[in-house]
Amino acid sequence: MSSQKHPPVVDWATDFDHTDSEWVADPYPIWDELRRTCPVAHSDRYGGTWLPVRHEDVAAVAYDTEHFTSRSVVVSEIRPGPDDPPAPIGLAPPITSDPPFHAVARRLLLPAFSPKAIAALEPLTRDLCRELLDATDGQAEIDAAVDYARHIPLRVIIGMLGFPQEDADIFRRFVRMVLEDVDQSEEERQELIVAGEIDEYIDARIAEHQAEPRNDLTTYLLEAELDGNKLELDHVRGTMILLMIAGIDTTWSAIGASLWHLAQHPDDRKRLATDPGLMPSAVEELLRAYAPVTMARLVAEDFELHGCPMKEGDWLLLPFPSANRDPEMFPDADEVILDRAENRHAAFGLGIHRCVGSNLARMELRVALEEWLRRHPAFELIDPSAVTWSAGQVRGPRTLPVRILG
């Protein structure tokens, strides 16, 4: 849970803050109210931020790469400065890239994350889940977030990059700083970022791979070519950082939130444990209902959305989780219906920035749930108030103590 550094929010339509403890604990009632009363909210915090909450408006912004730039996608007290790589490349291509560079940088990554490439990682992911379950076997109480969910995407990404598994803590600290400590002051964040631990670490791994190429994503990026030239090292480093930031907390959150749901809904849990054929639609429905990721944009040029005057340089939060709960788009939007047949959810975003890792995330979520339910078909929350949630733009349980039943 975030230590509250900002004053508490009183009015969500005019002063929202996505690190406020009320939002962190349960944002859905806030979004429901805004969807009815003020579908594009504004806040002066973080130097000026907008928040569209309806599916229609979230989609419109996601598709409009002319008025909204992806140059920075994490709202914090720091905006990209004059020394940061300019659009269209940005710090962590392609997520921070705009057209036309975006398509080129993205095309480089897509083959490594295609459904067929990801299917090859399933046996390894399954083994990893079983190892984690073995480690807590026999325990009556398990923290499903700390002892299970968080290790799965972290270890898979480290494996894909060909980095040593012992270094998991370095990644964990880095991701937490980028995604969760966003309410720290500019000075505090600058200090953490300039400390440069992660750049030094990545440069060392790059040097190892240059000396001895391997069959992994690091070597793939080092050998990839853009217009006949190898990638700039900044591009390689930025893309690796992107994979860590985008690939770890996100799927950890989706696995944790799904287990949190199942721990409290015995009927859903029993259905899913006994009917494996339900898993594909259940995974999509859990992704819809508990989509972890809220993206962000910067306003690239002045724009009016429903009469709201957005000025160049303003932040805009893009809450896909709220779009996924819009009753205009989804009947019974607040109900989890594991066999929901029509589900155009936007958990992985919409438009050109669709999550590159969506096939990986889906596979990890499905395998994590299958293996957990096979080992622990019956479980419940020990104490609902003991569950804590991450603050910031990636939402999921960070402690999730469950009791194993039967």
Next chain:
Amino acid sequence: MHVHVDRERCQGHNRCYALAPELFDVDDLGNSFELNDGVVPPGLEEKARLAVANCPERAISMSE
């Protein structure tokens, strides 16, 4: 019945390929295209309808 993927709109969510691999395949980048010139064989109409209804980008169209 025919299905068609608008390659400009498709962003590679892969919902159609997951729901109806008899009707759709994906290229090396993960973007979808229809198989068999989009002809939906008898018995697969419901799968075609599901693929259309689950595309987040509304990239798939269906025609008689």
